[in-house]
Amino acid sequence: MAGPEYHHRMLHLHSTSPDRWLAQVDQNLNDILIDHAHCEQKAASTAMHLMFEYVENEDLRQEMTEIIAEELEHFHMVLALLKQRDIRFYKMKPGTYGRKLMGLCRRQEPHKAVDRLLVAGLIEARSCERFVLLRDHLQDTQLSDFYGSLYESEARHHATYVRLAQSYGDDAEVSSRLEALAEAEAKIIADGCELPRVHS
């Protein structure tokens, strides 16, 4: 089993999640599960949005179509898990993570495309890192197994988004933006969010 160091390099993350987050998880597990359903939903919406925004990119179209199908499958899996546990799914106020990241994206094309794809990739990366933490931390074997089964697809989506960003900028630009956005992402994670969420 690869250790967390390995994951972080592969995922371009600039930090590991603080213990504070696992404490939030322990105290608000149901909220985290409900928010996980929201995350899959947002991931599917984002992929569809990107597909239609950059529809002339055939590679992107194919990848987004696969990601949409996978995220929707995960969405249904989380909802089934909630139902089995008698946890009512409801529309929860989102945490601040996604909004803060979106605010970092440049507004002019093609830079906007680079940034939006990299931000989508970093969200997948952080999800991956946290799903591994949940797998290792949660005592509940069903949940531990569930997160153990999901994190690899998040890592794969991360790699896909980073690769797709390279259609809209040269290697130097994409690398430097990836580092800058990952640095900002680590800062957002360090600041945290009071609401218990997957990315709080």
Next chain:
Amino acid sequence: MAGPEYHHRMLHLHSTSPDRWLAQVDQNLNDILIDHAHCEQKAASTAMHLMFEYVENEDLRQEMTEIIAEELEHFHMVLALLKQRDIRFYKMKPGTYGRKLMGLCRRQEPHKAVDRLLVAGLIEARSCERFVLLRDHLQDTQLSDFYGSLYESEARHHATYVRLAQSYGDDAEVSSRLEALAEAEAKIIADGCELPRVHS
């Protein structure tokens, strides 16, 4: 083969498309094909939007998931057809049809849900009617076969949306709104739209 009368009853449409539309098709076939790709795109977006808006409805969630997959498959099929014909896909100004129909939806839930589902169903119905017309009208066998292969799924989606509307209103309400919206839809079609589109 069932005649158009049969289709219209099944589809709850209050009119057949005017010859004016087939004249638009003949003079602007490429635009119609490009707009068809946009229609599949909008159909997938609408289904995803409805799924997340009415996420507590398990039946709706399952149906929307299937519709999203089908619409995206059709979207890719239309894009492949465009590519094969060297027609460049680009973001085209939408016709007025969708906006006019959306404007008819009531704003308060659960009536909003009834109306949005019925409007989605009527758009599918009109697409179905027009795909049959294209199948019968177009001399190009590839296109004629293509539309012949697509219209049944539109009819199926129509029936699904009408059935799902019944989760949000009783039979009398859903029937009377379906008739009222279909009447308005026929008027919108009769008024037409100068831009050559699938629903102009």
